[in-house]
Amino acid sequence: MDKVEQLNRRLEEMNLVGYWGIPRTEVFEPVCSFAPNIWRWKDVSDALREAGEILPPGQSFRRFIAFKSPGKARTTHTVALGLQLVKPGEIAEAHRHTMGAIRFVLEGGGAQTTVEGEPFPMERGDLITTPNWTWHDHFNGSDRPVIWLDGTDRPLLDLLEIGFGELFSERQQMITKPVDSAIYELAPVRAGRLSSARVQSPPYRYRWKDTERALKILGEKAGDPFDGLLLRYVNPLTGGFTLPTFSCEIQMLRPKEETRLHRHTSSAIYHVFEGRGFTVIEEQRFEWEKGDTLTVPLWRWHRHGNNSGEPAILFAMNDRPVMESLGFYREEATEWR
Numbered sequence: 001m002d003k004v005e006q007l008n009r010r011l012e013e014m015n016l017v018g019y020w021g022i023p024r025t026e027v028f029e030p031v032c033s034f035a036p037n038i039w040r041w042k043d044v045s046d047a048l049r050e051a052g053e054i055l056p057p058g059q060s061f062r063r064f065i066a067f068k069s070p071g072k073a074r075t076t077h078t079v080a081l082g083l084q085l086v087k088p089g090e091i092a093e094a095h096r097h098t099m100g101a102i103r104f105v106l107e108g109g110g111a112q113t114t115v116e117g118e119p120f121p122m123e124r125g126d127l128i129t130t131p132n133w134t135w136h137d138h139f140n141g142s143d144r145p146v147i148w149l150d151g152t153d154r155p156l157l158d159l160l161e162i163g164f165g166e167l168f169s170e171r172q173q174m175i176t177k178p179v180d181s182a183i184y185e186l187a188p189v190r191a192g193r194l195s196s197a198r199v200q201s202p203p204y205r206y207r208w209k210d211t212e213r214a215l216k217i218l219g220e221k222a223g224d225p226f227d228g229l230l231l232r233y234v235n236p237l238t239g240g241f242t243l244p245t246f247s248c249e250i251q252m253l254r255p256k257e258e259t260r261l262h263r264h265t266s267s268a269i270y271h272v273f274e275g276r277g278f279t280v281i282e283e284q285r286f287e288w289e290k291g292d293t294l295t296v297p298l299w300r301w302h303r304h305g306n307n308s309g310e311p312a313i314l315f316a317m318n319d320r321p322v323m324e325s326l327g328f329y330r331e332e333a334t335e336w337r
Helices: 003-013 042-054 154-160 181-185 208-218 320-325
Strands: 036-040 064-066 080-086 090-097 102-105 107-113 118-123 127-128 136-140 146-152 165-167 229-232 249-252 262-264 269-274 277-281 283-289 295-297 302-305 313-320 331-333
Touching: 036 042, 042 064, 042 080, 102 107, 102 118, 107 127, 107 146, 118 181, 208 229, 208 249, 249 302, 262 302, 269 277, 277 295
Parallel strands: none
Antiparallel strands: 036 295, 064 080, 080 146, 090 136, 090 165, 102 127, 102 146, 107 118, 107 136, 229 249, 249 313, 262 331, 269 295, 269 313, 277 283, 277 302
16 A cells, blocks of 8 residues: 555544645536426326325325425425415415525415415415415415416425424414505505515515516517527516525516526526427427426527417526626527527
8 A cells, every 4th residue: 555545444433634645637617417307297197186186184284296306305405396286175284494485376376375464465476485484374265276387495405404493383374464465565666665685585476467467578679699588587676686596587488589698507497388389408309388488508509489479478587696696697599509
């Protein structure tokens, strides 16, 4: 045994390592360990409805199917997405956790999410935020099942090992505010003073009727060459990202619109809310239609296209706020389609 090997063994016994023992890498840009993937709506929704039939009553809290990238435990390394089904009359019990979360309603209506005492109605296309450590519960008071996308920053919290959780003392929290309180408290014309310096994002409901109207009005203008028409769900208090750890966006590709190739250091998840089209990621082409879900890992060249005669609308979730706040966000573009 030579002297270097003897030293290496001594270091190992002391839980140390010499840098000379680490293989040198010639990679000078990110190499994401997550691969792009697509989940088909029929496959996922059929499985979710089957779970609704065979799981015992009262299991609405667990009637959730997560999108898991191939060979991984989560959707991406920082954000996770899944589908939840709540049957008529069911309650998903009140709790809170350090995860920031969103619900984007896909099917049904007449349900509500209560956050910190405020009831938020849930209609198709609505986005509702439950910022970290806010009490929240769900109730389906309608006569039909409700399905929503459930997005969180769970992978990031797992990495940081900072997960806290707590159950409420009752199944549901008491409603202490009227419906739409947040909309009017945080409107451009508002009562009193609100500090934009607060760390916590406010819970909020972004109504689909407002989002749809914005898409129609702004859709008459030229879009971004890399994203088509892209609207961000902003923090109503600060105008910043949806939540500190991830951003939610709605993206529209007009009929026959194709975007240019670009890449960035944020990972993205797309859900096809309406229409059909395709996404090219490096050398892979993914054809998608309504209900499909797709991931674009960080630093992968990609572009989108709508080869139909109708608009395509994508709901997107990404970790750009984390990358920007740490100074890691970078983007590159080309002239190529």
